[in-house]
Amino acid sequence: MTNEIRVLIVDDDFRVSGIHRDLVAARPGFTALPPVRDAASARIAIRDMRPDLLLLDVYLPDGDGIEIGREAGIDRFVLSAADDVATIRRALTSGALHYLVKPFDPRALQDRLDRYARFRNLLSTGSATQETIDRAVSVLHGGAVPAPARAGTQQVILDALAAGEASSVEIAERVGVSRATAQRHLAELAARGAIDVTLQYGSAGRPEHRYRLS
Template sequence: MAFSKIRVLVVDDSPLMRSVLATMINSFPDMEVVGEAPDAPSAREAIKQLNPDVLTLDVHMPGMDGLEFLERLMRLRPMPVVMVSSYTEGASEVTLKALELGAVDFIGKPRSDAEHTMESYAEELAEKIRTSRWARIRTRSLAPAVHQPAMGRAMPMTGATSVGKTICLGASTGGTEAIKDFLQSMPANCPPILIVQHMPESFTGSFAKRLDGLCLPRVVEAGNGERIEAGTVYIAPGHSHLRIKRTGSGLQTELLRSEPVNRHRPSVDVLFDSAAEVLGRQAVGVILTGMGKDGARGMLRMRQAGARTFGQDEASCVVYGMPREAFLIGAVEEQASLDDIARRVLAASVS
């Protein structure tokens, strides 16, 4: 039975980069590059003529840059976009903005070093293209967002710190925006929240900083041995697994540079496993949009240890992968839409 290849348009101002990406993409039998474009005007015409399934888009381009082009594209012809970004702080901030505008995912520029080979890069690129092809596109209003987490401000939090429940959350594809929405519904004195979002280490600091400016709780990139406190959100750094450990003075973060789990470091399973071991019924587990199975087994162990567990529902996920896997094995106690899941989690964490 014949199958339809994923049709990809590569947009990058560098002829060399276009050639490298096209060669990688064409090496996979289920996808093909149907066109290349060096700038926004050329990309616009290529989209009209070629009708690609997925676009790879450079963050920085001459004339109309990648962000402006993406913003117009998502308004006029929403389609799956994978941003291609360099591993710099400035590029990471622009990439996070691109995800806010509706890009499904991002990947760094190809590089070859001790930890990254061109073969592994090509596999990662192909996986992101496949995932993006079937992702639910989230378009954003062009009007400036008014960040008023009214529900979170209004929720009473009396006794939250004495109850001592800790929220542990995992996400992947589509997670940067889902996490933002989740945290914007949290009050300033919310229970402690530990988060694993699959993301390179050069991006997690910018991600935490961005969230800190948009949300009422304090948001930080987690360090090793930090005291876990109410009103603070700890984002796992991209170079280490994040765990919870108990000391004589209370709960602390623990960072481990051990081998990847489920091909990820940080891994959601590692965080959830530590929550099951250390916190038991004093934890609340949350799994949001993302591709793959990371977090499913760990969430099951959390539920078996007495924790409350929540999964994002299919209708509101960009990619219903991780929540689906957790639901199928009985790890998810309740499914909820992204609009409602924070309210339910908060209620469970203070009950």
């Protein structure tokens, strides 16, 4: 099982940061760290709490959120009321993965968090094929996900399993294929000995097949 994604929110408005914290905490696979309200606190929190993802406002009482993100070198979204093109371009060219103009529909952040989780799963460990890279970028930005060839599909599934044990449903979501397609390829990989299959019994119903790299 993969570790939860730790998210630090940096916003000087405690009401806004509280709303964003609750949105993050509600997403499966995410942990919302205590929000901070200024650049100095952000630097300390980044050092001590080691977040995986930053949600940064641009204008802070003692600094600039875009520069905080650049210094940290951590994956980040910029959430700001600033809608001028110069600021947006500066944020994106500095490495921000997304830019949301406040106020925004909560579903916009939820959608980007979910796509970010899939992006991380695809590019989690080791090396990646060009096909995996292309799929990860498409997933992150909501574009059409390229349909992989048969051999390519199985390699992408193996890459996804590098992030940890999963069910066929979880693999289908990570890779962007149907459950039936994922099950077919998982069965072939298991028959070749490339992956191991175990049964997980719940409190009721049929046992679930779990897959992991051999």
